[in-house]
Amino acid sequence: MRLRALLETDALGLRLLGGEDELDRTVRGVMTTDLRDPSRYLSGGELVLTGLAWRRDSADTEPFVRTLASAGVAGLAAGEAELGAIPDDLVQACLRHRLPLFAVNESVAFATITEHVVRQVSGERAGDLAAVVDRHRRLMTSGPAGGGPEVVLDLLGSDLDLRAWVLSPTGRQIAGAGAPLPPGIGAALAGEHLSATRTGRRGPHRAVVRGLTYSLFPIRNTGRGAAPATRDVRETVLSDWLLAVEADAGDWPAARLDLLQGVTQLIAVERDRRDAARTVRRRLAQEVLELVQTGAPPAEIAARLRVAAPVLLPGLGTAPHWQVVVARVEWGEGGTGAPGIDAGPVAQSLLEEILVDPATAGPDSADRIAVAHTGDEAIALVPLPAVPGADGDAPAEEDEAAPAADGGGLHADALLAAVRGPLSAGLADDGRLTLGVSAAVHSAEGLRGALEEARHARRVAAARPGRVCAAGHHELASHVLLLPFVPDDVRRAFTARLLDPLRDYDRRHRAELIPTLEAFLDCDGSWTRCAGRLHLHVNTLRYRVGRIEQLTGRDLARLEDKLDFFLALRMS
Secondary structure, X not given: OEHHHHHOOHHHOEEEEEOHHHOOOEOOEEEEOOOOOOHHHOOOOEEEEEOOOOOOOHHHHHHHHHHHHHHOOOEEEEEOOOOOOOOHHHHHHHHHOOOOEEEEOOOOOHHHHHHHHHHHHHHHHHHHHHOHHHHHHHHHHOOHHHOOHHHHHHHHHHXXXXXXXXXXXXXXXXXXXXXXXXXXXXXXXXXXXXXXXXXXXXXXXXXXXXXXXEEEEEEOOOOOOOOOOOOOHHHOOOOOEXXXXXXXXXXXXXXXXXXXXXXXHHHHHHHHHHHHHXXXXXXXXXXXXXXXXXXXXXXXXXXXXXXXXXXHOOOOOOOOEEEEEEEEEEEOHHHOOOOOOOHHHHHHHHHHHHOOOOOOOOOOOOOOOEEEEEOOEEEEEEEEOOOOOOOOOOOOOOOOOOEEOOOOOOOHHHHHHOOHHHHHHHHOOOEEEEEEEOOEEOOOOOHHHHHHHHHHHHHHHHOOXXXXXXXXXXXXXXXXXXXXXXXXXXXXXXXHHHHHHHHHHHHHHOOOHHHHHHHHHHOOOOHHHHHHHHOOOHHHHHHHHHHHHHHHOOOOOOHHHHHHHHHHHHHO
């Protein structure tokens, strides 16, 4: 039962003094106490009744309320028989700790409240167990075939008063009954789930996010393509959905846990349906990829693209632009690989999820994404609406293989911004995800170059530290492409020769020569702008630059020396 129901029962004589926003808390029991520290007798979820005999003065109030809040009690009801009005310091302490506080009219005995709570809680538990079989029947007949996961989640809400959501491995909401999860909560829950799964713990997993407790149930694929139970968890951890329930399942009876496991099985049917629907798009991507990789004539590739375009962009009147995204998932320290793990399907499923807008809900939001895989590599063919005049209306002399303007296209860093946290948890200490993004092209002739460009960008990402890394095509025309491939010993020798004298000087004199050098280069050698940025007089700046030149034997007026310093700072 909930606190709100107690407040609405006139016979109990309760008056709310604070905590109106917390009235949906669940009451699991009742306890009467006048101990100053009753923590050893509390397990959470109780309505605590007190006559305030523990309070000698206002100094006793804060420790008492803090103890109740830490124990997770549902609320506090204080009797008015002893002191009359409830002390203001108690009201304020409960407000600080977000603990609902009720005043109990002196005409109402604590025994009356206790009897009412026990009767209601016991009745609900008995009714819950008695209705399990009926709920199973209703769920089975109202499952995904009758309206999708939302139908099942609606029944959880109406029958068990449970709010629940189906989430992707990155935390994107696939289904939910009622209000969606607040921004950021889904990603946090997915990260907790993936982290617990990688440690080998069995679900449901308990997670506390922003003060609310959730129970996380894995949704296993049970269709024809289901993985054997003995398969390495790393082959499924980055593709399985999860069911997030706003409740603590730790004290649930076995019958209710069984019911929720049945719910996950029903939702797994929806997952299997979704995977089957992706088969056509995957096959189209695989066919185009094979043509591109085998050097097929552009006309043959263009014909296949014309078949793919209506499937991926229904209703589009003109041929789209295309971008290629390449992803690779590697298991094992140092990218050495893990024997027996087929990483290609993992990368394929994960890339399909990454390419969906994280703000988009629903299981069918990836309808315009075609991802193939070859070996351990996943390759996505992503259509972009064509810019008017870029295709059939293009000037005759325009190079059909040239990259198209991609101001509205995919950007490598943006793709991973919302998913880096949960995916890092799923990759743990032995996995890596690297991703490369090509520029947009608007012809079959340009598609092979886009594929190679995306693969080069992915190799740049792979040379960087971190579990989840991406690089885009724009980085292939920059020094950024070269720096990751400089051997470590060369890198250390180069940076030490140039920067160690400055670091040693800064350490001894606190002269800030390194920050001054960085600012000077960032301001393109402008004395006035650099002095303004550092809040220095120009003469002070000239003194520092002169000291840098003296210690290193370099001349910051020479382009070559500026470039050497710039590269040393980037590699350090």
